[in-house]
Amino acid sequence: MQAEIITIGDEILIGQIVDTNSAYIATELNKIGIQVYQITSVQDERQHILDALAKAKARSQVVIVTGGLGPTKDDITKQTFCEFFEDELVENADVVRQIHELFATYVKRKPLPANLTQALVPSKAEVLPNQHGTAPGMWMKQDGVVFVSLPGVPYEMKGLMQDSVLPKLQETFDRPFIFHKTLLTYGEGESSIANRIEAWEDALPAHIKLAYLPSLGRVRLRLSAKGKDKDQVIADVEAQIKALMPMVENIFVGFEEDGAIEEAVAKLLTDMGKTLSLAESCTGGRIAQTFISRSGASAYFKGGITPYETYMKVKLLGVPQELIDKHSVVSAEVAASMATQVKQLFGSDYAISTTGNAGPSLGDSAAPVGTVFIGIAGPEGVITEEHRFGKHRDKVIQRATNKALELLRKQLVKSS
Numbered sequence: 001m002q003a004e005i006i007t008i009g010d011e012i013l014i015g016q017i018v019d020t021n022s023a024y025i026a027t028e029l030n031k032i033g034i035q036v037y038q039i040t041s042v043q044d045e046r047q048h049i050l051d052a053l054a055k056a057k058a059r060s061q062v063v064i065v066t067g068g069l070g071p072t073k074d075d076i077t078k079q080t081f082c083e084f085f086e087d088e089l090v091e092n093a094d095v096v097r098q099i100h101e102l103f104a105t106y107v108k109r110k111p112l113p114a115n116l117t118q119a120l121v122p123s124k125a126e127v128l129p130n131q132h133g134t135a136p137g138m139w140m141k142q143d144g145v146v147f148v149s150l151p152g153v154p155y156e157m158k159g160l161m162q163d164s165v166l167p168k169l170q171e172t173f174d175r176p177f178i179f180h181k182t183l184l185t186y187g188e189g190e191s192s193i194a195n196r197i198e199a200w201e202d203a204l205p206a207h208i209k210l211a212y213l214p215s216l217g218r219v220r221l222r223l224s225a226k227g228k229d230k231d232q233v234i235a236d237v238e239a240q241i242k243a244l245m246p247m248v249e250n251i252f253v254g255f256e257e258d259g260a261i262e263e264a265v266a267k268l269l270t271d272m273g274k275t276l277s278l279a280e281s282c283t284g285g286r287i288a289q290t291f292i293s294r295s296g297a298s299a300y301f302k303g304g305i306t307p308y309e310t311y312m313k314v315k316l317l318g319v320p321q322e323l324i325d326k327h328s329v330v331s332a333e334v335a336a337s338m339a340t341q342v343k344q345l346f347g348s349d350y351a352i353s354t355t356g357n358a359g360p361s362l363g364d365s366a367a368p369v370g371t372v373f374i375g376i377a378g379p380e381g382v383i384t385e386e387h388r389f390g391k392h393r394d395k396v397i398q399r400a401t402n403k404a405l406e407l408l409r410k411q412l413v414k415s416s
Contacts, residue, residue: 033175278304
């Protein structure tokens, strides 16, 4: 079965906010076997909303609308719902009581008349209590299609989805089981992977689909299947993954549900009882951020420095000036020295270094924009690799970050 999501609000269309609600709703619907057919964003404008509702009704069995439920005059979703369903607004006593309770508990004053207008709902609507705000959710049906209206505030919307919408959808509809399994690969492009697994992909059963999801330095391979028999759907996907694995083994780093590559690296370091330090020049702390944004990093991550200026590589790290003069600051030799020196400085078991020219202009080296050298120092010595990551600055930095994590993981796997 299919669903459609409609988000209402000029703030989305002018780029003032990012529509995270749709991503959340789509993810949660997919978990219960409902596929999202389309996501539409519309203005707070009567005819625009009416047109979107009519088109969604023709395509889907479930239509979820978020936004436009505030107490101000520019929020017109309820009035438009009444027009679409040939209905009228009535005051709901339960919502009135809840609004008074919320204001008494959290605001410490009586609600204004505008706040109490939130209790006006279409007479045909089933009210979905909002435990986190004044705007209730609304559940309506027309010609077998379910329409759900939810507030646009993300935590209010999520509460209503979990408490009311998802359980009611599960009770109302007979749904197939949908299963996704996503492999994470690093170090090879989408077209190259497609070429190596072409025969396997061509032989996939009709009910299993493969999607390539590329980003900088990594490609996710998502297998999706649906069917009535949950156990059979899972077994079919797992069988295809077993057949695929030998073809991608050298670039496979884990499954998405197990976390990104930085989580795989963190687990390896923790399980091995090893520590890591960083000397980031061209990546500017991006690698460190991937670790410290996750809890528990202190178990394996000792710290890092960002010796961006050439002089600081000498001053802080102790990279020999003559090495820089001879080979350039963007070189394999300097990357190796940076990794070795920061490993010694922090007393860590492993170290990563990056030095390069992220652009758009040349720095202290004549190396072409996009050139990056990565060093990995470990108990068995130091390795370096040279890469050319293009000319877009952020792309260079992110690809260098991903490649550094990939190289470290390979060294850890060899030693584990």
